[in-house]
Amino acid sequence: MSEFSISVYLWGETGKPSLVSPESIALFWFLNSYYGDYKSIEVVFANNTDLSPNEELPLLVENGKKWSGFVDIVSYLMEKMQNNDDVETTLLKDGLLEFTGELSVLTEYQMYLNKINYETFTRKAFSQLLHWPMWYNTPMNYRTRARQRCSNTLGYLMHDDDPDSLESLELESTRLPQSKAFQATQDRKMRSKEELQNVKHNLQYLTRLKDYLRTWSQVRNSIPHQNDTIPADFLLWANLFVQLNLPDGEKVGQQVKDAVNDDFHQLVQSKIDQLSSLEPRVFQRDPIFQEQGNVIMSIYHYVHKFV
Structure with missing residues (x-):
C-alpha cells in the first residue's frame, strides 16, 4: 500500500x-x-x-x-x-484551458505526420519507452489517430488505404510490364507527389499554429493578473517545448516570433528553459x-x- x-x-x-x-x-x-x-x-x-x-x-x-x-x-x-477568483475569471481560465488542449492536434501532426520528425524521432522514442511488440504498433496506431484528428484542421491527409495513396500507386505500377526507365519515371512522380503533399501540409500547419497563438494570446491577456501563472500556461509551454525540440522544430520558433511579438516569444522560451531544468x-x-x-x-x- x-x-x-x-x-x-x-x-x-x-x-x-x-x-x-x-x-x-x-x-x-x-x-x-x-x-x-x-x-x-x-x-x-x-x-x-x-x-x-x-x-x-x-x-x-x-x-x-x-x-x-x-x-x-x-x-x-x-x-x-x-480559489479567490470571481466567476468571470474562473470561466475565462477554464475556457482557455480547454482551448489550449486543442493545441495537441498540431503537436500530433508534428510528431506523427511530419515525415522528418516521425522517421527520425517518434518511432525511435517509442522503442525506448515500450516493451516489444508495443513499441512497433503504438506509434503506427497514434499516426492513424493523428491523421483523423488533423483532417479537420489541415484538410485531407493521404492514407495508406486510399485509392490514390502512394502505396496503392506503387503496387499498381508493379503489376504492369515496364522498362527500367519507365519505372524510374514512376518512382520520381511518386516521390514528387509525396514531397508536394508534405510541403502543403507543413505550410498549413505553420499557418494554423500562428493563428492559434494569436487567439490564445488575446484570451490570455484578457485574464486579470497576467503575471500569475495559470494551468493553461503549462499546457501551452509544454506543447511548444515538444514542437520546438523535434528534429524539424526550427521553423516553429520563427512562427512563435511572428505570431504575437518578440516579448511573447522570449517569455515562452524563458519559461520553457526554467521548467525543463x-x-x-x-x-x-x-x-x-x-x-x-x-x-x-x-x-x-x-x-x-x-x-
Missing part, C-alpha cells in the same frame, strides 16, 4: 517526462512548480496506457477513481485548492510489475475488458 494518496502515471523515463507526451510534460511541470499539496502525490513513469480507462496518459488515480488527460486532472486538482519535488518511483506495459499485463488488461 502506497503512503501517497494520489498516483500520477506519465510517459517518461530516467526521471523525466518524454517528448512523446506534451500533457505528461505539462502535468509534471504543474505538479513540481505550482500545485501546493504535492507531498500527497507520487509520479510513476509506467508508460502503460492499459491502466487508463480511455487508454491515454497522463492518468491520476485516487482511492480507486481515475482521471485521464491534463485538462481533467488539473481541473480536479484545482478544486482542492483555494527544474529539480523535481514530487516523489517518483518505478512501476511495479502489474503497472508495467509488458506482454503478460497487456494480455491481462485485454482479457479483463471482456470479463
Whole structure:
C-alpha cells in the first residue's frame, strides 16, 4: 500500500517526462512548480496506457477513481485548492484551458505526420519507452489517430488505404510490364507527389499554429493578473517545448516570433528553459510489475475488458 494518496502515471523515463507526451510534460511541470499539496502525490513513469480507462496518459488515480488527460486532472486538482477568483475569471481560465488542449492536434501532426520528425524521432522514442511488440504498433496506431484528428484542421491527409495513396500507386505500377526507365519515371512522380503533399501540409500547419497563438494570446491577456501563472500556461509551454525540440522544430520558433511579438516569444522560451531544468519535488518511483506495459499485463488488461 502506497503512503501517497494520489498516483500520477506519465510517459517518461530516467526521471523525466518524454517528448512523446506534451500533457505528461505539462502535468509534471504543474505538479513540481505550482500545485501546493504535492507531498500527497507520487509520479510513476509506467508508460502503460492499459491502466487508463480511455487508454491515454497522463492518468491520476485516487482511492480507486481515475482521471485521464491534463485538462481533467488539473481541473480536479484545482478544486482542492483555494480559489479567490470571481466567476468571470474562473470561466475565462477554464475556457482557455480547454482551448489550449486543442493545441495537441498540431503537436500530433508534428510528431506523427511530419515525415522528418516521425522517421527520425517518434518511432525511435517509442522503442525506448515500450516493451516489444508495443513499441512497433503504438506509434503506427497514434499516426492513424493523428491523421483523423488533423483532417479537420489541415484538410485531407493521404492514407495508406486510399485509392490514390502512394502505396496503392506503387503496387499498381508493379503489376504492369515496364522498362527500367519507365519505372524510374514512376518512382520520381511518386516521390514528387509525396514531397508536394508534405510541403502543403507543413505550410498549413505553420499557418494554423500562428493563428492559434494569436487567439490564445488575446484570451490570455484578457485574464486579470497576467503575471500569475495559470494551468493553461503549462499546457501551452509544454506543447511548444515538444514542437520546438523535434528534429524539424526550427521553423516553429520563427512562427512563435511572428505570431504575437518578440516579448511573447522570449517569455515562452524563458519559461520553457526554467521548467525543463527544474529539480523535481514530487516523489517518483518505478512501476511495479502489474503497472508495467509488458506482454503478460497487456494480455491481462485485454482479457479483463471482456470479463
